[in-house]
Amino acid sequence: MDAELVALSEAVGQICQRRGLLIATAESCTGGWAAQVITHTPGSSAWFDRGFVTYTNAAKVDMLGVRMFTIETFGAVSLETAGEMAAGALTHSNATISLAITGIAGPTGGTPEKPVGTVCFGWCLKDGMPSCERRLFSGCRETIRRQAVIHALTGLILTARNMP
Secondary structure, three states: OOHHHHHHHHHHHHHHHHHOOOEEEEEOOOOOHHHHHHOOOOOHHHOEEEEEEOOOHHHHHHHHOOOHHHHHHHOOOOHHHHHHHHHHHHHOOOOOEEEEEEEOOOOOOOOOOOOOOEEEEEEEEOOOOOEEEEEEOOOOHHHHHHHHHHHHHHHHHHHHHHOO
């Protein structure tokens, strides 16, 4: 793993240990890459509970409780779906903080409204409301996925820092 991802893994571990947080991830287009980065740091079982890889819409519904209405109305790649994924990861785990990633990494699958590189994120604290964000990344599939992982973990750190 490269130095930037190692540093992120360590930073996530430090803030979670300091704040007493336990993480769950809900990933689609990144296929578990965020969970892999988090668990790179030895001792990560102290702050990582579980990861959900919910690549299909059915998996999002079955594993995380995302409403099919949400997916049909807003799409699998939407702020609404990302928020429900983040909330669902907390509902279906022992975690106290979560992140969600859903997007279009390409090279196909984009539309004019949601081009390749569109990624939606959600972060949530137990008993809180999800905070969501949409970003547009450029590059090849691996580059888009890597940027999404970095953004998701950076957002997780900021969520943990800013919690009451």
